[in-house]
Amino acid sequence: MAKQLSHVDATGAARMVDVSAKEPSARRAVASGVLRTTSAVVDLLGSDGLAKGDALATARIAGIMAAKRTSELVPLCHPVPLSNIAVDFELGVAEVRITATARTTDRTGVEMEALTAVSIAGLTLHDMVKAVDPAASLDQVRVERKEGGKTGLWVRPD
Amino acid sequence: MAKQLSHVDATGAARMVDVSAKEPSARRAVASGVLRTTSAVVDLLGSDGLAKGDALATARIAGIMAAKRTSELVPLCHPVPLSNIAVDFELGVAEVRITATARTTDRTGVEMEALTAVSIAGLTLHDMVKAVDPAASLDQVRVERKEGGKTGLWVRPD
Amino acid sequence: MAKQLSHVDATGAARMVDVSAKEPSARRAVASGVLRTTSAVVDLLGSDGLAKGDALATARIAGIMAAKRTSELVPLCHPVPLSNIAVDFELGVAEVRITATARTTDRTGVEMEALTAVSIAGLTLHDMVKAVDPAASLDQVRVERKEGGKTGLWVRPD
Amino acid sequence: MAKQLSHVDATGAARMVDVSAKEPSARRAVASGVLRTTSAVVDLLGSDGLAKGDALATARIAGIMAAKRTSELVPLCHPVPLSNIAVDFELGVAEVRITATARTTDRTGVEMEALTAVSIAGLTLHDMVKAVDPAASLDQVRVERKEGGKTGLWVRPD
Amino acid sequence: MAKQLSHVDATGAARMVDVSAKEPSARRAVASGVLRTTSAVVDLLGSDGLAKGDALATARIAGIMAAKRTSELVPLCHPVPLSNIAVDFELGVAEVRITATARTTDRTGVEMEALTAVSIAGLTLHDMVKAVDPAASLDQVRVERKEGGKTGLWVRPD
Amino acid sequence: MAKQLSHVDATGAARMVDVSAKEPSARRAVASGVLRTTSAVVDLLGSDGLAKGDALATARIAGIMAAKRTSELVPLCHPVPLSNIAVDFELGVAEVRITATARTTDRTGVEMEALTAVSIAGLTLHDMVKAVDPAASLDQVRVERKEGGKTGLWVRPD
Numbered sequence: 002m003a004k005q006l007s008h009v010d011a012t013g014a015a016r017m018v019d020v021s022a023k024e025p026s027a028r029r030a031v032a033s034g035v036l037r038t039t040s041a042v043v044d045l046l047g048s049d050g051l052a053k054g055d056a057l058a059t060a061r062i063a064g065i066m067a068a069k070r071t072s073e074l075v076p077l078c079h080p081v082p083l084s085n086i087a088v089d090f091e092l093g094v095a096e097v098r099i100t101a102t103a104r105t106t107d108r109t110g111v112e113m114e115a116l117t118a119v120s121i122a123g124l125t126l127h128d129m130v131k132a133v134d135p136a137a138s139l140d141q142v143r144v145e146r147k148e149g150g151k152t153g154l155w156v157r158p159d
Numbered sequence: 160m161a162k163q164l165s166h167v168d169a170t171g172a173a174r175m176v177d178v179s180a181k182e183p184s185a186r187r188a189v190a191s192g193v194l195r196t197t198s199a200v201v202d203l204l205g206s207d208g209l210a211k212g213d214a215l216a217t218a219r220i221a222g223i224m225a226a227k228r229t230s231e232l233v234p235l236c237h238p239v240p241l242s243n244i245a246v247d248f249e250l251g252v253a254e255v256r257i258t259a260t261a262r263t264t265d266r267t268g269v270e271m272e273a274l275t276a277v278s279i280a281g282l283t284l285h286d287m288v289k290a291v292d293p294a295a296s297l298d299q300v301r302v303e304r305k306e307g308g309k310t311g312l313w314v315r316p317d
Numbered sequence: 318m319a320k321q322l323s324h325v326d327a328t329g330a331a332r333m334v335d336v337s338a339k340e341p342s343a344r345r346a347v348a349s350g351v352l353r354t355t356s357a358v359v360d361l362l363g364s365d366g367l368a369k370g371d372a373l374a375t376a377r378i379a380g381i382m383a384a385k386r387t388s389e390l391v392p393l394c395h396p397v398p399l400s401n402i403a404v405d406f407e408l409g410v411a412e413v414r415i416t417a418t419a420r421t422t423d424r425t426g427v428e429m430e431a432l433t434a435v436s437i438a439g440l441t442l443h444d445m446v447k448a449v450d451p452a453a454s455l456d457q458v459r460v461e462r463k464e465g466g467k468t469g470l471w472v473r474p475d
Numbered sequence: 476m477a478k479q480l481s482h483v484d485a486t487g488a489a490r491m492v493d494v495s496a497k498e499p500s501a502r503r504a505v506a507s508g509v510l511r512t513t514s515a516v517v518d519l520l521g522s523d524g525l526a527k528g529d530a531l532a533t534a535r536i537a538g539i540m541a542a543k544r545t546s547e548l549v550p551l552c553h554p555v556p557l558s559n560i561a562v563d564f565e566l567g568v569a570e571v572r573i574t575a576t577a578r579t580t581d582r583t584g585v586e587m588e589a590l591t592a593v594s595i596a597g598l599t600l601h602d603m604v605k606a607v608d609p610a611a612s613l614d615q616v617r618v619e620r621k622e623g624g625k626t627g628l629w630v631r632p633d
Numbered sequence: 634m635a636k637q638l639s640h641v642d643a644t645g646a647a648r649m650v651d652v653s654a655k656e657p658s659a660r661r662a663v664a665s666g667v668l669r670t671t672s673a674v675v676d677l678l679g680s681d682g683l684a685k686g687d688a689l690a691t692a693r694i695a696g697i698m699a700a701k702r703t704s705e706l707v708p709l710c711h712p713v714p715l716s717n718i719a720v721d722f723e724l725g726v727a728e729v730r731i732t733a734t735a736r737t738t739d740r741t742g743v744e745m746e747a748l749t750a751v752s753i754a755g756l757t758l759h760d761m762v763k764a765v766d767p768a769a770s771l772d773q774v775r776v777e778r779k780e781g782g783k784t785g786l787w788v789r790p791d
Numbered sequence: 792m793a794k795q796l797s798h799v800d801a802t803g804a805a806r807m808v809d810v811s812a813k814e815p816s817a818r819r820a821v822a823s824g825v826l827r828t829t830s831a832v833v834d835l836l837g838s839d840g841l842a843k844g845d846a847l848a849t850a851r852i853a854g855i856m857a858a859k860r861t862s863e864l865v866p867l868c869h870p871v872p873l874s875n876i877a878v879d880f881e882l883g884v885a886e887v888r889i890t891a892t893a894r895t896t897d898r899t900g901v902e903m904e905a906l907t908a909v910s911i912a913g914l915t916l917h918d919m920v921k922a923v924d925p926a927a928s929l930d931q932v933r934v935e936r937k938e939g940g941k942t943g944l945w946v947r948p949d
Contacts, residue, residue, distance in 0.1 A: 004199075004291070005203065005291075006203050006204075006212070006214055006287055006288065006290075006291065007287070007290040007291075008214065008217070008286070008287040009211075009212040009213060009214050009287070012212075013211060013212025013213055014212065014213055014848070014851065014879070015212070015213035015214070015216070015217045015848060015851055015852060015855075016877055017855060017873075017875055017876055017877065018875075019874060019875035019877075019894065020874045020875065021817065021874040021875055021894045021895075021896065023874075027495065034297075041162075045163065045164050046164075053167075053171060054164075054167040054170075054171025054172065054173070055167060055171055055172055055173035055371075055374040055377070055378075056164055056166065056167050056173070058173070058371040058374040058375065058378070058488070058489060059166070059173045059234050059235065059374065059378055061371070061488065061489055062234065062371075062374070062375055062378045062379075062489060062550045063232065063233060063234050063378075065489075065491060065550055065551070066232075066382070066547070066550050067232055069546055069547065069554055070232075070547065072859055073856070073859065073860065074221065074224075074225055074228075074232075074279050074282070075221060075279070075282055075283050075286050076217050076220065076221050076283060076852045076855055076856050077217065077283075077286060077287065077855070078286060079872070079873065079874065080859055080872045080873060081872075082553070082554045082555075082556065082581075082872065083491075083553065083554060084493060084494045084495040084497075084553065084582060085491055085492075085493035085494065085495055086491055087490055087491065087493075089488070104493065104495045105495075106495065107872075108874060112289065112293075113282065113285070113286050113289075116282055116285055116297075117282060120278045120279075120281075120282055120297070120300075121232050121233070121278075123278075123300070124232070124233055124271065124274055124275060124278055124300075125233050125234060125235075127271070127274055127300075128166070128233050128235060128236060128271050129164055129165070129166040129167070129235065130164065131270065131271075131302075132164075132165040133162070133163075133164065133165075135270075135302055135305070135313055136301065136302070136315060136316065137301065138299050138300065138301040139192075139274075139278070139297075139299075139300035139301070140298045140299060140300070141296050141297075141298060142278075142281070142282075142285075142296065142297035142298075142300070143294065143295065143296040143297070144289075144293060144294070147293070155293055157294060158294065172374070172377065172405070173374060173377055173378060173381075174403055175381060175399075175401055175402055175403065176401075177400060177401035177403075177420065178400045178401065179343065179400040179401055179420045179421075179422065181400075185653065213845075213848040213851070213852075216646070216647060216845040216848035216849065216852070217848065217852055219646065219647055219845070220647060220708045220845075220848070220849055220852045220853075221852075223647075223649060223708055223709070224705070224708050224856070227704055227705065227712055228705065230385055231382070231385065231386065234378045234381055234382050235381070237398070237399065237400065238385055238398045238399060239398075240398065240711070240712045240713075240714065240739075241649075241711065241712060242651060242652045242653040242655075242711065242740060243649055243650075243651035243652065243653055244649055245648055245649065245651075247646070262651065262653045263653075264653065265398075266400060320515075320607070321519065321607075322519050322520075322528075322530055322603055322604065322606075322607065323603070323606040323607075324530065324533070324602070324603040325527075325528040325529060325530050325603070328528075329527060329528025329529055330528065330529055330690070330693065330721070331528070331529035331530070331532070331533045331690060331693055331694060331697075332719060333697060333715075333717055333718055333719065334717075335716065335717035335719075335736065336716045336717065337659065337716040337717055337736045337737075337738065339716075350613075357478075361479065361480050362480075369483075369487060370480075370483040370486075370487025370488065370489070371483060371487055371488055371489035372480055372482065372483050372489070374489070375482070375489045375550055375551065378550065379548065379549060379550050382548075383548055386548075388701050389698070389701065389702065390537065390540075390541055390544075390548075390595050390598070391537060391595070391598055391599050391602050392533050392536065392537050392599060392694045392697055392698050393533065393599075393602060393603065393697070394602060395714070395715065395716065396701055396714045396715060397714075398714065423714075424716060428605065428609075429598065429601070429602050429605075432598055432601055432613075433598060436594045436595075436597075436598055436613070436616075437548050437549070437594075439594075439616070440548070440549055440587065440590055440591060440594055440616075441549050441550060441551075443587070443590055443616075444482070444549050444551060444552060444587050445480055445481070445482040445483070445551065446480065447586065447587075447618075448480075448481040449478070449479075449480065449481075451586075451618060451621075451629055452617065452618070452631060452632065453617065454615050454616065454617040455508075455590075455594070455613075455615075455616035455617070456614045456615060456616070457612050457613075457614060458594075458597070458598075458601075458612065458613035458614075458616070459610065459611065459612040459613070460605075460609060460610070463609070471609055473610060474610065501811065529687075529690040529693070529694075532687040532690035532691065532694070532804070532805060533690065533694055535687070535804065535805055536687075536690070536691055536694045536695075536805060536866045537694075539805075539807060539866055539867065540698070540863070540866050543862055543863065543870055544863065556869070556870045556871075556872065556897075557807075557869065557870060558809060558810045558811040558813075558869065558898060559807055559808075559809035559810065559811055560807055561806060561807065561809075563804070578809065578811045579811075580811065636831075636923070637835065637923075638835050638836075638844075638846055638919055638920065638922075638923065639919070639922040639923075640846065640849070640918070640919040641843075641844040641845060641846050641919070644844075645843060645844025645845055646844065646845055647844070647845035647846070647848070647849045666929075673794075677795065677796050678796075685799075685803060686796070686799040686802075686803025686804065686805070687799060687803055687804055687805035688796055688798065688799050688805070690805070691798070691805045691866050691867065694866065695864065695865060695866050698864075699864055702864075706853065706856075706857055706860075706864075706911050706914070707853060707911070707914055707915050707918050708849055708852065708853050708915060709849065709915075709918060709919065710918060744921065744925075745914065745917070745918050745921075748914055748917055748929075749914060752910045752911075752913075752914055752929070752932075753864050753865070753910075755910075755932070756864070756865055756903065756906055756907060756910055756932075757865050757866060757867075759903070759906055759932075760798070760865050760867060760868060760903050761796055761797070761798040761799070761867065762796065763902065763903075763934075764796075764797040765794070765795075765796065765797075767902075767934055767937070767945055768933065768934070768947060768948065769933065770931050770932065770933040771824075771906075771910070771929075771931075771932035771933070772930045772931060772932075773928050773929075773930060774910075774913070774914075774917075774928065774929035774930075774932070775926065775927065775928040775929070776921075776925060776926070779925070787925055789926060790926065
């Protein structure tokens with residue numbers, strides 16, 4: 002692991018990492034998160050693995066669209082042309098698990114795109130359930146796995 | 160508490176809540192979240208309450224800018240002219256606590272703006288620390304307090 | 318009806334209409350359009366008035382989100398804080414009728430917001446059906462009705 | 476022609492098409508549309524093939540700029556780096572014909588970019604003429620021709 | 634004049650100014666700038682006060698559209714609903730003078746909107762003339778006059 | 792040097808330059824500008840080469856983020872995937888010198904990205920100092936150097 006922040010130079014100034022010298026390669030990243038809410042809210046969102054109405058679709062679309070705009074939101078991210086971004090939900094007893102998978106062929110990884118998809122999908126669920134459960138919480142937004150590039154495969158340790 | 164999702168109609172279709180009939184009033188919302196990382200990362204970000212370099216400033220600016228674009232990111236949010244958005248950080252032993260406060264005078268609340276600021280500030284920290292700590296996790300993104308409007312004060316229960 | 322284009326001055330230069338002197342008032346506009354496609358495509362989108370899968374939800378969300386960004390897309394439009402934007406679909410034999418209703422309380426009307434919602438919802442349907450029907454056509458994107466402001470009610474003549 | 480919607484998976488969930496495995500190739504798409512209005516409006520826009528003032532230029536710029544943002548507007552579109560986008564107008568007796576041509580070298584086609592240019596150019600004309608002709612209608616927004624990629628040439632049948 | 638930066642707090646952290654307690658009032662700001670280029674370039678742009686082709690229209694539209702997005706570009710600016718933004722050009726011997734006028738009725742001034750319009754109109758001219766004059770320079774981007782709000786009228790001293 | 796504007800066709804219509812036939816190559820551009828203000832303002836921004844608080848960081852982040860959105864702001868610019876964008880400041884007696892360096896591997900140059908970074912960093916400084924020095928002026932926004940592509944190296948003549 003690096004000992005210095007890659008995005009701050011020796012004088013402390015914020016900087017983007019220069020990827021000019023890197024070769025494009027296939028990249029893939031998976032991120033996840035959990036919206037903790039109530040069982041009543043989960044019942045409103047779906048049952049038996051079936052979504053009720055458009056709520057989950059709305060969150061999925063929000064996550065996909067936000068992933069494409071990651072470099073507008075996260076200041077030091079490079080613009081990356083995503084070849085795919087998928088967002089999935091799994092309904093638990095009193096929580097919704099969100100998983101996003103991003104792919105590209107580029108000079109830099111796509112874990113930030115996957116994390117952005119999870120976060121904005123989670124915020125969209127927050128928005129839709131807040132009148133029923135203002136205390137909902139988005140937790141464990143994190144990278145599960147990344148592949149490709151010079152550093153190769155990284156899998157989240159248990 | 161409501162028994163139905165406010166953002167889905169009787170047929171299940173996604174809908175924005177119509178706030179045409181509401182009067183503008185002063186609103187304020189506070190949201191928070193925690194980036195869980197390592198003590199080594201926290202040392203790189205600052206010490207003795209003092210930021211080292213631009214890393215925290217970068218996350219703060221990202222959070223402020225994202226809050227202003229909440230309605231572009233969260234599909235069923237109304238555009239809200241923020242009169243203020245502030246983002247603060249508190250460094251713990253192996254975590255960074257993020258707090259955002261949003262204010263407006265409008266027909267709808269600003270908890271989504273505060274939550275968006277926290278999330279994108281958190282993602283920006285994720286981005287800056289990922290080379291040192293790829294396992295970092297953004298947790299407990301949630302509303303702490305909201306004031307104003309017809310529903311009045313709501314404070315997160317302990 | 319005006320005899321000159323409101324958005325071009327005496328020298329021919331493009332201009333935004335100055336609405337500084339107008340008072341905010343409640344406004345509402347309805348626009349519609351039709352995606353002409355095949356009956357096979359309509360069957361894939363839904364039946365018996367029920368949507369199949371997320372396709373219509375995706376187009377609805379796209380229309381709602383685009384309406385909020387109308388002033389970024391249409392150069393001489395004023396930014397308008399929408400209090401509501403709704404997008405609905407009606408499945409015909411070989412066509413999908415799209416209707417959008419926009420509301421605000423502001424100095425200017427919202428027909429462009431309603432038209433933008435219809436257009437982008439229509440383009441999103443175009444995108445989703447293009448592998449099955451590359452010849453689909455978005456037709457009759459137009460204002461049906463507008464209310465409010467100094468000019469008052471306008472209803473499309475039959 | 477496909478028998479299923481490419482943008483909905485087996486469970487009905489919206490999805491972007493994964494283009495990771497495709498090779499970049501030269502692509503070109505032409506789309507068109509028609510703003511139906513009055514002969515008086517057409518006279519205000521130009522005559523003898525010459526534009527009067529900035530109205531057509533404004534619509535052209537709007538179309539060009541919107542095409543570059545297609546993937547922000549249409550949820551399941553991939554970001555595509557356009558190598559060119561051109562928007563042209565032809566004045567008829569009581570209508571304006573809009574044509575857009577998009578080019579790229581990428582893993583996916585650019586018909587959505589061409590359609591977006593036509594639609595937003597058309598909406599911009601709508602905006603500029605609405606005080607004179609509130610009943611204007613944007614019609615026949617459709618793909619005329621696409622080239623490149625695995626499916627090769629497609630030309631709209633007469 | 635203030636002795637401290639309004640956008641940095643006592644700890645040095647960036648902050649937006651909280652305008653919650655201010656009353657909306659009519660505001661107006663004028664900004665200007667100069668693109669210094671060659672007389673050959675000015676001849677390509679226009680003569681006798683008449684624009685040749687769409688170049689000036691393109692820069693005008695770019696300035697108007699950017700002004701509406703000022704709060705997305707300048708991190709600590711409040712979103713302001715412009716009631717008008719106008720951009721004008723005056724051709725000199727070897728320079729183009731750019732003037733922008735912004736208006737709103739809001740809690741904060743619009744000089745940043747006027748400055749943004751001038752800057753982006755200037756950059757657009759830069760872009761269009763760069764193949765002919767790569768050495769062009771955008772100079773004197775500054776506020777000429779601002780009116781309204783608590784501080785009232787400010788006019789640039791000669 | 793060219794004798795015609797590259798962005799206007801024979802009929803005077805605005806056009807993007809078609810770069811379809813160009814090969815991607817490494818490109819680099821440096822641009823600079825100067826915010827002229829007062830020595831009191833410079834003292835508030837920093838001293839001894841050290842920034843005080845977040846003001847310069849805020850301007851740096853604004854410049855970096857704007858550079859990534861150049862093609863949204865400047866109508867006829869191509870979208871370019873930046874591999875790096877850096878923004879630096881040098882404090883003078885009564886001025887702040889801004890320098891931006893942009894890099895890509897693409898079919899077109901990145902001088903507009905560098906100029907956009909300088910301009911928006913400059914506007915952000917304008918915004919932060921305007922309460923102390925409303926008369927500040929952004930000057931000499933221009934290209935210093937560009938490398939790569941068919942035209943090769945261009946260095947600003949003294």
